[in-house]
Amino acid sequence: MKTNADVPFNWYQQKQLFLKELRETLRDRRTIVTLLAMPLLLYPLLGIGFRFLTNSQLANDQQEFFIVSQTEEELTTFQSILVDGRQRLPDDSTENLQLDQLKFALVDPSEVTLMQRAQDWNDIGIRVEKRIGFSSNQNSAAPYGPYEIELIFNEDSPLSRQRAQSIQACLQASQDYWVWDQLQGLNPRLQRPLLINTTRVRPPPGPSPVLGLLPLVLLMMTVTGGVYPAIDLTAGERERNTMETLMSLPVPAFRLLIAKYGAVVTVTLLTGVMNLMAMGITLYSLQLVNPLFGETGFGLSLIARLFLMLTVFALFYSAVLLMITSSAKSFKEAQAYLIPLLLISLAPGLVIVLPGWNLTVATAVIPLVNILLLGRELMEGSATPLPALVAGIATVLYAATALSLAAKTFGDDSLASEGQGIRELLQPPQEKQSSPSFALAMMGLAILVPLYFWASGFLGAATWVQSAAARLIVSGMLTLLLFAGLPALLMMVRRVSLNTGFRLQPPGWLSVAGAVLLGISVWPLVFEAVIYSRSWGLGTDLQELLKEGEIATKAQTLLEQFQRVPLWLIIVTLGIIPGICEECFFRGFLFSGLRKLVSPSITILVAAILFGLFHVVMAGGLAVDRVLPSTLLGLLLGWISYRSGSLIPAIVMHATHNSLLLSMVNYREQFLVPMLGDTKSNHLPISWLIVAVLIAATGAILIGLGRKKTEPSAHK
Amino acid sequence: MLILEELTKRFSSGLLAVDRVSLQVQAGEVYGLLGPNGAGKTTTLRMVLGLIPPTSGQASIDGLSVAKHPMLFKRNIGLVSASAGLYPWHTPREIFHYFADAFGVAPDVKFDRINHLADVMELDSFIDQRCATLSTGQKQRVNLVRALIHDPAVVLLDEPTLGLDVVGASTVFNYVQWLRQMQKVVIVTTHQLDEAERLCDRFGLLHRGKLVLEGTLDQLRQQTGCSGLVEIFLQLLRHMEPQLTTDPLRESR
Numbered sequence: 001m002k003t004n005a006d007v008p009f010n011w012y013q014q015k016q017l018f019l020k021e022l023r024e025t026l027r028d029r030r031t032i033v034t035l036l037a038m039p040l041l042l043y044p045l046l047g048i049g050f051r052f053l054t055n056s057q058l059a060n061d062q063q064e065f066f067i068v069s070q071t072e073e074e075l076t077t078f079q080s081i082l083v084d085g086r087q088r089l090p091d092d093s094t095e096n097l098q099l100d101q102l103k104f105a106l107v108d109p110s111e112v113t114l115m116q117r118a119q120d121w122n123d124i125g126i127r128v129e130k131r132i133g134f135s136s137n138q139n140s141a142a143p144y145g146p147y148e149i150e151l152i153f154n155e156d157s158p159l160s161r162q163r164a165q166s167i168q169a170c171l172q173a174s175q176d177y178w179v180w181d182q183l184q185g186l187n188p189r190l191q192r193p194l195l196i197n198t199t200r201v202r203p204p205p206g207p208s209p210v211l212g213l214l215p216l217v218l219l220m221m222t223v224t225g226g227v228y229p230a231i232d233l234t235a236g237e238r239e240r241n242t243m244e245t246l247m248s249l250p251v252p253a254f255r256l257l258i259a260k261y262g263a264v265v266t267v268t269l270l271t272g273v274m275n276l277m278a279m280g281i282t283l284y285s286l287q288l289v290n291p292l293f294g295e296t297g298f299g300l301s302l303i304a305r306l307f308l309m310l311t312v313f314a315l316f317y318s319a320v321l322l323m324i325t326s327s328a329k330s331f332k333e334a335q336a337y338l339i340p341l342l343l344i345s346l347a348p349g350l351v352i353v354l355p356g357w358n359l360t361v362a363t364a365v366i367p368l369v370n371i372l373l374l375g376r377e378l379m380e381g382s383a384t385p386l387p388a389l390v391a392g393i394a395t396v397l398y399a400a401t402a403l404s405l406a407a408k409t410f411g412d413d414s415l416a417s418e419g420q421g422i423r424e425l426l427q428p429p430q431e432k433q434s435s436p437s438f439a440l441a442m443m444g445l446a447i448l449v450p451l452y453f454w455a456s457g458f459l460g461a462a463t464w465v466q467s468a469a470a471r472l473i474v475s476g477m478l479t480l481l482l483f484a485g486l487p488a489l490l491m492m493v494r495r496v497s498l499n500t501g502f503r504l505q506p507p508g509w510l511s512v513a514g515a516v517l518l519g520i521s522v523w524p525l526v527f528e529a530v531i532y533s534r535s536w537g538l539g540t541d542l543q544e545l546l547k548e549g550e551i552a553t554k555a556q557t558l559l560e561q562f563q564r565v566p567l568w569l570i571i572v573t574l575g576i577i578p579g580i581c582e583e584c585f586f587r588g589f590l591f592s593g594l595r596k597l598v599s600p601s602i603t604i605l606v607a608a609i610l611f612g613l614f615h616v617v618m619a620g621g622l623a624v625d626r627v628l629p630s631t632l633l634g635l636l637l638g639w640i641s642y643r644s645g646s647l648i649p650a651i652v653m654h655a656t657h658n659s660l661l662l663s664m665v666n667y668r669e670q671f672l673v674p675m676l677g678d679t680k681s682n683h684l685p686i687s688w689l690i691v692a693v694l695i696a697a698t699g700a701i702l703i704g705l706g707r708k709k710t711e712p713s714a715h716k
Numbered sequence: 717m718l719i720l721e722e723l724t725k726r727f728s729s730g731l732l733a734v735d736r737v738s739l740q741v742q743a744g745e746v747y748g749l750l751g752p753n754g755a756g757k758t759t760t761l762r763m764v765l766g767l768i769p770p771t772s773g774q775a776s777i778d779g780l781s782v783a784k785h786p787m788l789f790k791r792n793i794g795l796v797s798a799s800a801g802l803y804p805w806h807t808p809r810e811i812f813h814y815f816a817d818a819f820g821v822a823p824d825v826k827f828d829r830i831n832h833l834a835d836v837m838e839l840d841s842f843i844d845q846r847c848a849t850l851s852t853g854q855k856q857r858v859n860l861v862r863a864l865i866h867d868p869a870v871v872l873l874d875e876p877t878l879g880l881d882v883v884g885a886s887t888v889f890n891y892v893q894w895l896r897q898m899q900k901v902v903i904v905t906t907h908q909l910d911e912a913e914r915l916c917d918r919f920g921l922l923h924r925g926k927l928v929l930e931g932t933l934d935q936l937r938q939q940t941g942c943s944g945l946v947e948i949f950l951q952l953l954r955h956m957e958p959q960l961t962t963d964p965l966r967e968s969r
Contacts, residue, residue, distance in 0.1 A: 007787035007820065016817040020806070027805035241801035245862070248765045249818045250790035411767075 007250050009599075017251065017259035025229045025263050034228055035271050039221075039278035047282040054291055065163065066105040066123045068114060074128040075104050081144055082167070085174035090198075093169075118152045122160040124167065125152035142178035215309060215375030216349040218272065222313040223321075223345060225271025226264050227338060230321035233260040234410060235334040247411040254407040254438070254597060257322065261403060264318040272310040276303060302379070309375040312395060316371060319399035319406070326410040348372050359383065362457055364390035365450035367398050393613055394449055401446040404439035433496040436487075440494055441593020444487050445610070448585070452482055468565045476573035483581035487589035502588035503647040511644035511706035512652055517699030519656025522636065523664075524684050524692040526657075529629040567666050571659045579655030586611045586634065587641040587650045600642050608634030633657070643703050717742055718764070718870050718901045722773035725759050725925075733759040735925040736773065741918075743869070746892055746902040748916030750909065750945070752953065755922040757905040761872050764903075766790050777870055777901070791819055794863035794871045798856070798878035804848035808839055808858045811847065812865050819866035826865075833861045836894070837887075853884045860891050870901040877908060889915065909945040921949070923956055 025031050069075045082102070107117055107125075114125025127150040149171065153164040183190055237243040246256065280298060283289045289298045324341060328334035348369040357363065359373040370391040377383035436444070455478050459471070491501040499505070586607050594603040612631030641650040718741045725734040734756040741747040749757050763770045766786045775782045775789075782789040803811060809830065816826040834843050837857045842850055847858065863871060873892070877885040892915050895902050906912050912919065919936060921929040929936060929952065933945070942948045 007791065010820070013817050013820065016814060020803075020810070020814045023810070024803050024805050240804065241799050242803060244765075244767065244797060245795060245800050247767050248790060248793065248795050249815070250787040250820065251818055252787070 009255075013251070014255060014259065017256065018262040021233055021260050021263035022266055025232060025267050028228075028232065030228055030232075031267060034224060035267065035274055038224065039271070039275040043275070043278040043282040044286075047286045047288055050288060050292075051286050064103065065121070065160075066103050066117075067126055067167075068105050068107045068117050068123050069126045069128070070107060070109050070114065072106060074126065075106060077128050077144065077147065078126050078149070079104060081147075081149075081174055082170055084143070084177075085170035085172070088173035088177045089170060114152050118154050118160070122154050122157045124160065124164055126150065127152075142182075214306065214379050215372050218306065218310050218313055218375065219317075219345060219349060219372065221272050221275045222268055222310065222317045223342060225268040225275075226314070226318050226321045229264045229267045230318065230325045231328070231331055231334040231338070233263060234322060234325040234406075235328040235331055237411075238328075239330050243411060252407075252597075253411050254404070257326070257403060257407045257410050261318055261322055264322060265314045268314040268318055269310060272307070272314065276306060276310075305378050309371075309378060312371055312374070312392070316368075316395050316399050319402035322410075323402040323406040326406040344368070359387040359391060361387050361390055361453055363387070365394045365453050367394070371395055390453070394446075397442070397446045397449060401439070401442040404437075404442045408437070408439050433494065434500045435592035435596065436491055436494065436496050436501050436589060438593050438597045440490055440496070441590050441596075444490050444585075444589060444593075447490075448482055448486055451486070455482065469569060472565060472569055472573040476577045479573075479577050479581045483578075483585040487585055491589070501592055502584050503592060503641065503645075504588070505646045507644045507646035507648045508706040510702045511640070511646070511649040514699040514702030514704075514706060515640055515644075515649035515653040516656055517695050517702065518636065518640070519653040519699075520660055521692045521695035521699065522633070522653075522657055523661055524688050525696065526629045526633060527684060528689065529632055567663065570666070571662050575658035575662050576655045579658050580651050582611070583637065583641075583647055583651045583654050586614075587637055588647045591638070591641065604635060604638030604642055607638050608632075610634075611637075640703055644706055649703065649706075718775070718777050718903070720760070720764070720773070720775050723760065723763055723770050723775060724772045725756075725763060725768065726771045733925050734763065734770075737922070737925070737927045738773075739920055739927065739930065741870075741901045741903060743901055744896055744899040745918060746896055746904060746916045748912040748919040749903055749905045749922060750912060750919055750949070751922035754924075756925040757922055758874065759925075760922070761795075761874055761903070761905060764870075764872065765793060765795060791866060792869045794866065794868040795874070796859055796863045796871065796876050797874040798876055798880070799874075800859050802847040802850075802855055802858060804846065806847055807845060808834075808843045808847065808850075808861070811858065811862060815862050816865045821866050829865060829867070830861075833864055837861050837891075853880065853887070856880060856884055857887060860888070868900070870903070871895055873902065873904045873906075875906055876904065877906065877911060885911070909949060913945050919945070921952060923952065928952065928956070 026035075067075075067078065069078065105123075107114065114127070117123040118125050129148050131146045131148050151164055151167060154160040180192065237246055247253070249256070280303070283292065283298050292298075293302075320341065321338070324337045325334040328337055345368065348366075349372060357369075357373060359370065359377050363373055364370045364387040374383060374388055374391045377388075459474060459478065487502070488498055490496075491498055590610065591603055591607050594606055598606070608631050611634035612628070615630035637650045637654055640653055641647055644650075720737055720739050722736045722738055723734055724732075724736050726732045737756070737760055739747070749760065751757050759768070762768045764775050764782070766782050766789060769783075777789060777792045780789055780792065802808075806814070812830045812833075813826065816830065821829065834840060837860060839854075839857060839861060842854055847855065850858065873888075876888045876892075880888065889911075892902060892904070904912065904915055906915075913933060918932050919930065920927050929939065929948070931939065936945075936948055937943065940948045940951055942951055
C-alpha cells in the first residue's frame with residue numbers, strides 16, 4: 001500500500017489501539033456514572049413515578065362517590081326510579097355495571113350546597129320535584145311521578161360525566177318503559193318503531209403504544225452513553241495535550257478514529273445493556289410489565305429486538321458524535337456542538353409518533369428518521385424487508401461518511417494553530433488533486449442514494465412523461481446526471497482532475513479486446529449464479545429467469561409496455577448509458593476514493609459489494625438473489641479496471657454485457673427459445689457454459705497480459 | 717542523517733510561517749533550533765513530524781522522504797514535548813506498551829526495551845501507578861522514555877525543560893547526553909539559551925521563518941563578534957527589528 005498505507009495494516013495493532021481507547025474510557029469515573037449510576041437510579045425512579053401515577057388513577061377510579069340530595073324524600077324517590085330503570089336495562093350494559101357502585105347521602109344545605117359537592121367531590125347532586133299542575137299518576141301506569149329531576153355534576157371530571165350519563169340512561173330506560181306501557185294501553189296493536197339489539201365486541205389487543213415510544217427511549221440511551229466517551233476521546237486529546245503525540249504515531253488518522261469509534265460504540269452498547277437490564281428489573285419488580293406492555297410482555301424476543309435497534313443506533317450515533325466532537329478544541333466546545341445534535345435528534349423522535357409516518361423506501365433514506373421508524377416497526381412487528389434494507393444501507397453509508405469526515409478533522413493541526421475548524425473543510429484545496437478523497441467518495445455515495453430514490457419516485461409519479469420512449473430517455477438522463485454528473489460536480493468543486501478522478505487514462509488495446517470477450521461471454525455465468533442463488537430461495541425456470549434476471553427485469557417490463565420502442569433506444573438507455581455511468585461511479589470515483597484508504601483488493605471488494613447492494617435496491621423490489629451475481633460482476637469489473645489501470649475496459653465490458661443481454665431478451669422468441677429447446681432444466685446446456693468459460697478465460701488472459709498502467713499515487 | 721531541504725509552510729491565511737529552511741543534522745549530533753516566539757520553530761518540528769504537510773520542500777531521514785513514506789518516516793522519529801500530556805487512567809507501563817504496539821515494535825523486543833528504559837530512567841517505583849497520580853518530574857521522565865520506545869533514529873525535543881525544576885532539567889541534560897552517545901539525531905528547540913549552549917553541538921537561529929544564522933558556538937562567535945548565545949540573539953534581533961529591541965533601562969540612563 002502507498003502513502004498512509006506505507007506501513008501495512010495490522011489487526012493486532014488495531015486491536016491494541018481499540019483496547020487502549022476502551023480502557024481509558026471505562027476507567028474514567030464519569031463514564032461509570034453514565035454507565036451504571038444513571039440507569040440504576042433513573043429507571044427505579046421512573047418506575048416508582050409511573051406506579052404512583054397508575055395508583056392515583058386507580059384510586060381516583062375507585063374513589064367513593066355519592067348521589068346527594070337535600071331531603072330524605074327526594075333521595076328515596078330517586079332511588080326507586082333508579083331501581084326501576086336498572087331493571088329495564090340489559091344486565092351486561094355498561095350503564096348498569098356503573099350503577100352498582102352507587103351510594104346515597106344527604107347534605108345539609110346550611111353547610112354545603114349540591115353544586116359545591118359536585119365541584120369539589122365529584123358527587124352527583126339531585127333535585128326531585130313534583131311537576132306543578134299535574135296530579136300524581138294521572139293517566140299514567142308509572143308507579144311514580146310526574147317529577148322534574150335535576151342532575152348536577154362536574155363536567156370537567158370524566159368520571160363524574162360518565163356516572164351522570166349512566167344515571168341519565170337509567171332514568172331514560174325507566175321513562176321509555178312506562179311511556180310505552182301507557183301507549184300500549186291506549187292501542188294494544190301498536191308496535192315499537194325500533195327494536196334495538198346491541199352486540200358489544202372488542203378488537204384483539206394491538207401492540208402496546210409504549211412499544212412505539214421505545215425507539216425514542218433507546219435513542220436517548222444511546223446519546224447519553226456515547227456523548228461523554230466521544231468528547232473525551234477526541235476533544236479530550238487536545239485538552240490533556242496528548243493529541244500531538246498521538247498524531248505523531250505512524251498510524252493513519254482514520255485508523256486511530258476507527259479505534260475510538262469502536263470504543264464509543266462499545267461503551268454505548270454497554271450503556272444500552274445496562275439500561276435494558278435496569279428497565280427489565282424495574283418492570284418486573286414493580287409489576288409494570290402488564291400495565292405498560294400488555295400482552296406483548298417484556299420477553300426475550302422484545303429484548304433481542306431492542307438490542308438490535310440499540311446496535312443500529314450506536315453504530316450511527318457514535319459516528320455522528322465523533323464527527324462533531326473531532327473538530328472541537330475543548331470539552332466545552334464539544335458540548336456546545338452537541339446541544340444542537342440533541343435537539344435535532346428529538347425532532348424526528350416526535351415525528352415518528354405522528355400518524356401516517358411509516359418506513360417506506362422514501363423515508364428510509366432520511367437520516368435519523370429512518371432508524372427511528374425502523375425501530376418502531378421492529379418493535380411493533382410491522383417492518384417490511386425492502387425499506388428496512390434501504391434504511392440499513394443508508395445508515396451504514398451515513399455513518400461511514402460521518403467517520404471519514406471525522407478523520408479529516410481529527411488531529412488536524414490547523415484546528416489548533418489556525419482555529420478555522422470545519423470551515424476549512426468546505427473550502428476547495430489550493431492545489432489540483434489527482435483523485436477524490438475517501439471522505440468525498442463517501443459523501444458522493446451518501447448523496448447518491450437518497451437522490452436516486454427520490455428521482456426514481458418522481459419519475460414513477462410523473463404524469464408529464466407519457467410515452468415509453470420519453471420515459472426511457474428521462475431515465476437515461478437521470479442515470480447520466482446521478483452516476484456521472486454528481487461525482488463530476490463534487491470533484492470539480494474539490495478541484496479533482498476528472499480525467500484521473502474517474503480513472504479515464506487510455507488503456508492498452510489488449511485490455512479492451514479482453515473486455516469485449518468478457519462482455520460477450522459472461523452472461524451465461526451470471527445466469528448460472530442467479531440460478532444458484534435462487535436455488536437457496538425461490539425456485540424458477542429458465543424462461544422466467546430470462547424475464548426477471550439481471551437487468552432484464554426492467555427491460556422485460558418495458559418491452560411489454562413499450563412494444564414500439566426501437567431496440568437501439570433501449571440498448572442506449574438501459575445498456576450503454578448505465579454501463580458507462582455506473583462504471584464512472586463505482587469503478588471510477590468510488591474506486592479512487594477507496595484506494596486512498598485501503599488496498600486494491602479491499603477496494604475491489606467494497607466497490608463490488610456496494611454495486612451488488614445497489615442493484616438489489618435498484619430492482620425496486622426484493623431481488624435479493626441479485627446480490628450474488630451483481631457482486632460477482634462487480635468483482636470482475638473491479639479486477640479489469642484495476643489490472644488495466646483504466647476505467648475504459650470496465651465500461652466496454654459492462655456496456656457489452658448489458659447490451660447483449662437486452663438484445664437477447666428482445667429476440668428470445670426467435671433466438672433463445674428455439675436453441676434451448678423445451679428443456680425443463682433450470683440450468684443452461686453445459687456446452688454453452690464450456691464455450692462461455694473458454695471465451696471468458698481468453699478475455700481474462702488478454703487483460704492479464706495487457707499493460708498494467710501505474711496508478712497515480714494517492715495522498716491524503 | 718536528517719535533511720531538511722527548502723522546507724516551507726504558508727498557511728491558508730497567507731502567513732509564511734517557515735521560509736525555505738534547509739539544514740542537516742548528523743547522527744550523534746545535537747542541533748539547537750532557536751528563535752523568538754513565532755519564529756517558526758514549532759511549525760518546522762510539526763512538518764518534520766508529519767503533523768502538517770509542507771507547502772514546498774521536503775524532509776528526509778537517511779533517504780526516506782516524509783512525503784513519500786509518511787508513516788515509515790514517523791517510525792523513525794521520537795517526540796519529547798514539555799507540554800505533552802499523558803493518559804491519566806493508564807499506567808506508564810500501559811502507555812509504553814500502547815506506543816510500542818502503535819510504532820510496530822515486535823512483541824518480543826517490546827518487553828525488554830520497556831524494562832531497560834524504565835531501569836535507565838528510574839521509573840520502577842511508579843511504572844504501575846496511574847499517570848494521574850504522578851508528579852510533574854515523573855511525568856516528564858515517562859515522556860522521555862515514551863519517545864524512545866521504538867528506538868527512533870531522530871529525537872525531537874520541543875522545549876524539553878519548560879516548567880521543570882533543577883532536578884527535572886538536569887534529567888533532561890543527562891538524557892540528551894545519553895541520546896548523543898546512542899548516536900541519535902537530536903533537534904532541540906528552546907528559549908533557554910544558556911541551556912542550549914550546554915546541550916547543543918550546533919545551532920540554527922530562526923527569525924520570521926527564515927534560518928538566519930547557523931553554526932557551532934565558535935562559528936557563531938566569529939560571525940557575530942559576540943561571546944554567548946544571549947548576546948548573539950539580542951544583536952540579531954536589534955539588527956532585524958530595531959524598534960522591538962530597545963532596552964528601556966539603557967534608554968533611561
